[in-house]
Amino acid sequence: MIIDWQRYAAPGFYDELIDSRTGPRPAAQALCEYLASLSAEELRERKTAAELAILVMGITFTVYTEGGSIDRAWPFDIVPRIIPKHEWDRTDAGLRQRVQALNLFIDDLYHGQQIIKDGVFPAEVLAQSANFRPQCVGANPRHGVWAHICGSDLVRDWDGTLYVLEDNLRVPSGVSYMLENRVVTKRVFPELFEYQRIQPVDDYSLRLYDMLASLSPRPADPPTVVVLTPGIYNSAYFEHSYLAQQMGVELVEGGDLEVGVDDCVYMRTIKGLARVDVIYRRIDDLFMDPQAFRPDSALGVPGLMRAWRKGKVALANAPGAGVADDKVVYAFVPQIIKYYLDQDPLIPNVPSYLCLREQDRQHTLANLDKLVVKPANESGGYGMLVGPHATPADRKRFAELIQQDPRNYIAQPTLALSTSPTLCDQRMEPRHVDLRPFVLSGPTTYVTTGGLTRVALRKGSLVVNSSQGGGSKDTWIVDTEGH
Numbered sequence: 001m002i003i004d005w006q007r008y009a010a011p012g013f014y015d016e017l018i019d020s021r022t023g024p025r026p027a028a029q030a031l032c033e034y035l036a037s038l039s040a041e042e043l044r045e046r047k048t049a050a051e052l053a054i055l056v057m058g059i060t061f062t063v064y065t066e067g068g069s070i071d072r073a074w075p076f077d078i079v080p081r082i083i084p085k086h087e088w089d090r091t092d093a094g095l096r097q098r099v100q101a102l103n104l105f106i107d108d109l110y111h112g113q114q115i116i117k118d119g120v121f122p123a124e125v126l127a128q129s130a131n132f133r134p135q136c137v138g139a140n141p142r143h144g145v146w147a148h149i150c151g152s153d154l155v156r157d158w159d160g161t162l163y164v165l166e167d168n169l170r171v172p173s174g175v176s177y178m179l180e181n182r183v184v185t186k187r188v189f190p191e192l193f194e195y196q197r198i199q200p201v202d203d204y205s206l207r208l209y210d211m212l213a214s215l216s217p218r219p220a221d222p223p224t225v226v227v228l229t230p231g232i233y234n235s236a237y238f239e240h241s242y243l244a245q246q247m248g249v250e251l252v253e254g255g256d257l258e259v260g261v262d263d264c265v266y267m268r269t270i271k272g273l274a275r276v277d278v279i280y281r282r283i284d285d286l287f288m289d290p291q292a293f294r295p296d297s298a299l300g301v302p303g304l305m306r307a308w309r310k311g312k313v314a315l316a317n318a319p320g321a322g323v324a325d326d327k328v329v330y331a332f333v334p335q336i337i338k339y340y341l342d343q344d345p346l347i348p349n350v351p352s353y354l355c356l357r358e359q360d361r362q363h364t365l366a367n368l369d370k371l372v373v374k375p376a377n378e379s380g381g382y383g384m385l386v387g388p389h390a391t392p393a394d395r396k397r398f399a400e401l402i403q404q405d406p407r408n409y410i411a412q413p414t415l416a417l418s419t420s421p422t423l424c425d426q427r428m429e430p431r432h433v434d435l436r437p438f439v440l441s442g443p444t445t446y447v448t449t450g451g452l453t454r455v456a457l458r459k460g461s462l463v464v465n466s467s468q469g470g471g472s473k474d475t476w477i478v479d480t481e482g483h
Contacts (some may be wrong), residue, residue: 003036003043003428008421010430014160016081016420027084027478030196034189035079040426046188047423050078053184059177060238074177075471078188081420081433081453085199085479091154091162091437092447094346097337099150099439102167102324104340106146109323110136120339121332125356128407129323130377131170133285135292136320139309142215143443147324148316149208149280150439151175151451154347156418163350163415165434166330170322171282175438176239177472178452179204179246185474197479199449204438205246208280211442212247215314216277223277225249226267228257230283230299240282254283259303265313278314279304285319327376327410328354355402355409364411365402368395371411373402386462388414417462420473422455432456434464435475450475 008018017028024032038046051073059074083091108115109132115121126132151172153165182201186193209225216223229240231253244251250267257276258266266273281288287297292305307313323329331352334345353360353371364371373385385398402409419430437451453473454464464470 003032003038005032005036008428008430010419012158013416013430013432014156014158014418015430016083016156016418016433017079018421025082025084027480028082031080031082031192031476034192035428043423044426046078050076050184050188053187054180057180057183058238059180059184074180075457076181076184077422077431077455077457077471077473078185079421079423079428080185080474080476081435081455082476082478083450085197085477086481088199088449088477090346094164095152095437095439095447096445097341097343097346098152098164098167098333099147099441099445101337101340102150102169102333103145103147103441105336106169106321106324107144108340110139110146110320115336115339118339120335125328125332125407126323129326129329131285131320131322131326133320133323135305136318139318139320140311141318142217142314143441145441146318146321148211148215148318148441150441151436152439154435154437154451155350155415158416158418160418162347164330164333164347165350166327167325167333168436169325170284170317171236172436172438173236173239173282174436174452174454175204175448176242178436178438178448178450178475180242181452181472181474196476199477199479201449204448205243207440207446208243209247209249211440211446212278212280212314212316214442215316217311217314218277221277224267224275225278225280226252226257226276228252228254228279228281228283228301230287234282236282243280254298254300257301257304259301259307263303263307263310263312265301265304265307276313278316280316285322288315288319325377327352327374328356328407331410350412350415353411355406355411360411361402361406364409365399367411368399370414372414373398373409373411376408376410386414414462417456420453420455422457422473424457424459429459431459432462432464433473449477 019025054073116123147169151168155165156162212225213223227244241251256268260266265276267276286293288300289304290297291302308315337345353364355361369387371387375383417432420433421428422431433453433455435451435453438448440446453475455471455473456464457471
């Protein structure tokens with residue numbers, strides 16, 4: 001027996017599979033027993049099989065370096081992360097609640113701004129928002145939904161409490177890796193799917209298509225849906241092409257589309273122009289339409305905002321949805337939920353200090369060695385300070401940045417992120433994980449069963465982003481009732 005779960009330990013952290021006092025958690029019992037029954041050679045064979053499958057399937061991600069960009073095979077750990085279904089049901093409800101409130105909040109900001117008039121949300125936070133788009137004021141997307149696809153990052157602290165770490169409402173990525181992780185895991189451990197009640201994830205692409213189709217301005221006709229990509233050099237290009245293929249729709253770049261004199265959007269095809277009804281756009285707002293935003297953008301479609309505002313084409317996510325994708329706005333989400341839904345949040349936020357507040361700023365500056373400091377609108381783990389692991393010079397630099405632009409920074413305690421057993425050089429060791437479930441909002445709401453578990457493959461690291469040395473795992477929602 002290569003794996004001895006009694007000797008596995010993650011001191012000071014909540015482990016997703018193993019309880020330090022009692023051993024494997026109930027939902028993980030069958031998996032842990034199975035893994036313990038494998039020899040070192042069998043484990044090595046499974047790991048190699050996963051790596052080969054990833055190469056054959058062409059699952060890649062892009063790393064940007066000083067010399068350009070490099071496509072790398074997707075880093076994957078074969079040991080799944082398991083969440084019991086009864087626990088997931090509450091998480092599912094919390095995500096639905098959160099996205100519903102955020103969509104109401106975005107719609108309010110582009111219309112009456114009642115939440116500001118009622119003194120719940122500060123006007124100065126909106127005034128300095130990097131992602132508020134004046135071009136969207138008064139727009140009315142179908143179903144009143146702005147963020148059709150949302151990826152909220154969830155983390156667990158040392159005591160097992162689940163928190164929302166941040167919301168991704170602009171162009172959230174990673175769902176293709178969630179789907180491919182399941183395909184690879186089924187190839188590596190097919191026998192485990194025979195007798196365990198592991199909830200499926202493979203209906204996501206169909207759900208995504210149905211949600212996009214529901215946005216069509218021509219509901220009586222079969223809709224033409226396209227995925228708009230910046231092109232092959234984008235770090236998420238694998239995902240753009242994967243989702244287009246899975247949905248059976250065209251993958252297009254800005255140059256493939258044009259806006260006609262009738263303000264409708266058309267796609268150039270070998271048979272001539274074909275009208276487009278819905279665009280799942282994977283391009284940031286500012287590059288989407290050179291007439292409305294950056295005139296130097298060669299990625300977008302001139303006139304696209306005009307077509308969208310006139311209701312001739314649907315865009316998902318809607319332009320301007322990123323106003324709620326701001327770490328300062330994040331700190332107000334509990335109040336936003338209470339204001340619009342008159343409910344308490346089912347999933348709490350990580351406690352946050354807003355540097356725009358004098359008292360919070362002084363506390364942050366006095367405790368930089370203990371806190372994580374994040375800029376309001378960066379993503380991918382960039383531009384942040386992890387205080388306990390930072391040098392004195394880094395902390396000094398961040399103190400200056402905070403004082404120069406307090407609105408742009410929030411601080412949070414350093415969480416003891418939960419761990420999950422991970423195969424490292426033929427040994428099972430704890431590695432820190434987070435989770436990104438995906439929520440689709442249209443006439444109805446759909447939440448993935450689980451999501452993309454990202455894992456920090458370096459020992460002791462809290463950084464889970466693949467571009468900075470992280471990898472991922474399959475996420476199993478396991479129904480243990482009746483077993």
